[in-house]
Amino acid sequence: MKITIGYLYYDLLNLYGDSGNIKTLVYHLKEQGIKVDVKYLTIGDKKDFKNIDFIYIGSGTEENILTALEDLKKDQKELEKYINNKKYILSTGNSVELFGNYIIINKKIKALGVFDYVAMHQDRIVKDVKVKTDIVNSNIIGFENHPGKILTYNEDIIRIDNFIGTYIIGPILVRNPELCNKLVNELITSKDKDFEFKETNYDLDQKAYDKKSIN
Amino acid sequence: MIGTFIGKSVIKTLKLFKRNGSSLPGRIVLKLCPKYLTKIKYPDNIIMVTGSSGKGSTTKLITEIFEKNNMTVCTNVEGSNLLDGVASAIIRNVKGKKLKKDALVLEVDERYLKIVTKYIKPKYVLVNNITRDQPPRQGSFDIVFNEILKGLSKNTHLVVNGDDPILRRFGLIHKGNITYYGIDKTKYSYDLMNDIKDYEYCPKCKTKLHYDYYHYGSVGSYSCTKCDFKRDDIKYSITNVDYNKNIVTINDEYKLNINNNILFNLYNTLAAFSICDILKIDSKIIISALENSKINNKIFDEFSVNKRNYTILNCKAENNTTYNLNLIYTAMDKEKKTIVLGHREISRRYKHFDLSWLYDINFELLNESNVDKVVCTGPDAYDIATRIKYAGIDEKDIIVLDNLDNIKEVIEKETKGNVYAILNFDYVEPFKNKIKEEVQK
Numbered sequence: 001m002k003i004t005i006g007y008l009y010y011d012l013l014n015l016y017g018d019s020g021n022i023k024t025l026v027y028h029l030k031e032q033g034i035k036v037d038v039k040y041l042t043i044g045d046k047k048d049f050k051n052i053d054f055i056y057i058g059s060g061t062e063e064n065i066l067t068a069l070e071d072l073k074k075d076q077k078e079l080e081k082y083i084n085n086k087k088y089i090l091s092t093g094n095s096v097e098l099f100g101n102y103i104i105i106n107k108k109i110k111a112l113g114v115f116d117y118v119a120m121h122q123d124r125i126v127k128d129v130k131v132k133t134d135i136v137n138s139n140i141i142g143f144e145n146h147p148g149k150i151l152t153y154n155e156d157i158i159r160i161d162n163f164i165g166t167y168i169i170g171p172i173l174v175r176n177p178e179l180c181n182k183l184v185n186e187l188i189t190s191k192d193k194d195f196e197f198k199e200t201n202y203d204l205d206q207k208a209y210d211k212k213s214i215n
Numbered sequence: 216m217i218g219t220f221i222g223k224s225v226i227k228t229l230k231l232f233k234r235n236g237s238s239l240p241g242r243i244v245l246k247l248c249p250k251y252l253t254k255i256k257y258p259d260n261i262i263m264v265t266g267s268s269g270k271g272s273t274t275k276l277i278t279e280i281f282e283k284n285n286m287t288v289c290t291n292v293e294g295s296n297l298l299d300g301v302a303s304a305i306i307r308n309v310k311g312k313k314l315k316k317d318a319l320v321l322e323v324d325e326r327y328l329k330i331v332t333k334y335i336k337p338k339y340v341l342v343n344n345i346t347r348d349q350p351p352r353q354g355s356f357d358i359v360f361n362e363i364l365k366g367l368s369k370n371t372h373l374v375v376n377g378d379d380p381i382l383r384r385f386g387l388i389h390k391g392n393i394t395y396y397g398i399d400k401t402k403y404s405y406d407l408m409n410d411i412k413d414y415e416y417c418p419k420c421k422t423k424l425h426y427d428y429y430h431y432g433s434v435g436s437y438s439c440t441k442c443d444f445k446r447d448d449i450k451y452s453i454t455n456v457d458y459n460k461n462i463v464t465i466n467d468e469y470k471l472n473i474n475n476n477i478l479f480n481l482y483n484t485l486a487a488f489s490i491c492d493i494l495k496i497d498s499k500i501i502i503s504a505l506e507n508s509k510i511n512n513k514i515f516d517e518f519s520v521n522k523r524n525y526t527i528l529n530c531k532a533e534n535n536t537t538y539n540l541n542l543i544y545t546a547m548d549k550e551k552k553t554i555v556l557g558h559r560e561i562s563r564r565y566k567h568f569d570l571s572w573l574y575d576i577n578f579e580l581l582n583e584s585n586v587d588k589v590v591c592t593g594p595d596a597y598d599i600a601t602r603i604k605y606a607g608i609d610e611k612d613i614i615v616l617d618n619l620d621n622i623k624e625v626i627e628k629e630t631k632g633n634v635y636a637i638l639n640f641d642y643v644e645p646f647k648n649k650i651k652e653e654v655q656k
Contacts, residue, residue: 003532010410011415011416011423012416013421014411014413014575015350015355016350016569016571016575017570017571017572017573017574018574018576019574020571020573020574020602020605021413023605024438024605024607027605043421043423043424059357060360061357062357062358065419067416084527098635114329120369123588124354126351126567127567128567128568141568143567143568143569143570143571144350145350145351145354146258147354148413169569169571169574170569170570170571170574171570171571171574174574174601174602174605175570201610203610204597204600204601204604204610204613204615205601207597207615208595208597208598208601211597212568212598213592
């Protein structure tokens with residue numbers, strides 16, 4: 001089995017250790033004996049979404065988010081098809097704003113409109129997060145650092161089909177081994193429901209998680 | 216003047232209690248006389264050093280050169296770089312209304328330049344770098360850039376690192392004079408850089424920048440393939456670096472010995488040289504002061520204990536640039552080595568557990584660095600160890616220690632080679648003490 005990860009705007013939306021999510025995904029997919037191909041995609045690149053199994057997109061400066069938005073609009077139809085086919089997307093940090101209807105920063109900027117929400121910029125939100133979700137059993141931990149707020153949704157993490165969007169920045173999959181393991185399993189099962197899973201190693205990740213989650 | 220009187224009294228009182236409170240006198244005076252700083256008569260030479268890293272060191276280098284040049288200098292205590300700290304420094308040196316010094320050299324926090332410059336108008340502002348640093352406080356480097364911009368006027372002569380495209384953007388906006396310095400290609404420059412780059416697109420036309428070489432991150436020789444944005448007009452260049460003899464050459468002409476050749480030290484040294492040459496200080500004096508400087512001992516230290524060589528690299532947590540430069544420096548040593556990493560707190564300023572910055576550091580360099588073991592220490596040791604695992608280091612070569620209690624024994628018994636301890640400032644002294652302490656019997 002081969003899994004292709006599309007790392008969107010790796011050179012533009014990489015503000016807060018976002019590449020950690022790619023590192024951990026690749027590690028644990030390979031652990032299951034799966035071939036992994038990471039496609040680094042950015043401005044001007046042809047984005048062949050139909051040959052991608054997992055899209056990751058991270059945080060950027062406000063200027064870079066808007067640059068990425070303009071570029072992504074060119075592939076809007078393909079991206080919508082990808083999402084309608086219930087394929088996987090993980091969007092962390094302020095990139096989550098791209099998928100709503102509008103981003104309001106002084107003026108109203110039309111976003112991709114894939115989902116029905118609006119991001120409104122106001123005072124910067126900087127906080128540790130520990131939140132119960134219906135995605136995994138354990139609390140999801142992480143950190144937020146952004147000036148926006150998504151109206152409509154109150155949750156820290158949104159899951160709509162296989163789109164997971166959150167303002168939590170950086171290596172959320174490293175810091176939450178259960179979430180990473182679940183995504184790896186779902187992703188593999190979506191391609192082969194009879195896949196026989198091998199043992200995993202989240203030893204250090206889990207110890208780091210345990211220390212933080214009791215605080 | 217009443218403010219001066221109050222300030223001097225506070226300083227005297229603090230001395231009675233054997234305290235050397237660095238910002239308290241300033242805080243009290245500004246509370247009672249908010250306009251105090253605007254009433255002072257300042258010397259003509261006012262230099263402010265700002266940016267993410269190396270402000271303190273660069274400020275001290277400039278001060279040392281000025282003093283060698285027989286100039287008297289008023290400067291602030293390292294790290295006391297907000298308005299209160301600046302005011303305290305001035306109160307200490309003021310007589311009545313007049314600051315009786317030949318020069319005022321200040322390290323100013325990058326978010327406070329706009330505030331300090333409301334009261335004190337610098338002739339020169341030096342920006343060495345703007346990097347990822349303290350994200351919970353700073354947000355992003357773009358925000359920092361805009362904050363610094365607010366502290367500049369057309370009367371400010373800006374002196375900046377021209378190797379950094381982020382800083383080169385000042386040249387597109389700043390109305391006053393601007394002088395660039397930089398390091399030419401050396402044999403340690405990289406043709407390709409795999410670590411995270413802060414800035415990769417032309418600020419004018421959004422085309423991806425082309426690089427002839429990199430020193431680190433997005434710092435190097437860049438040019439836009441579509442428009443005229445590029446590294447050029449570098450007035451002061453390090454044209455050669457002799458890494459074995461620790462000699463650098465500036466503008467093919469001036470050779471100087473430095474005590475370490477970590478890249479940030481080269482940039483700090485070059486920055487101090489540039490500003491002093493602009494001020495027409497004799498180059499012999501500049502070089503002599505730079506060669507005799509001891510200031511780097513705080514960020515760089517070497518010693519041997521029980522036949523093991525230790526190199527201590529003081530490295531602020533949350534600052535991927537200093538980490539990367541230290542990792543590049545460490546990789547220059549081709550012998551077998553052990554790496555020690557850790558911090559007690561991520562920041563003194565806030566209690567957050569943002570660990571994203573660990574993934575902006577190119578720990579992957581350790582794979583090419585002949586590493587025996589990586590020892591991860593401190594309350595976040597498992598987070599650091601996880602990062603090292605995902606950098607590709609075998610888990611059996613990663614040692615995790617919650618604290619420094621047994622660090623000496625672990626290093627001596629379980630690891631091999633030269634020890635490079637890349638530590639946050641709050642772990643530097645505790646680590647050194649542990650290693651140097653005699654075994655109690």
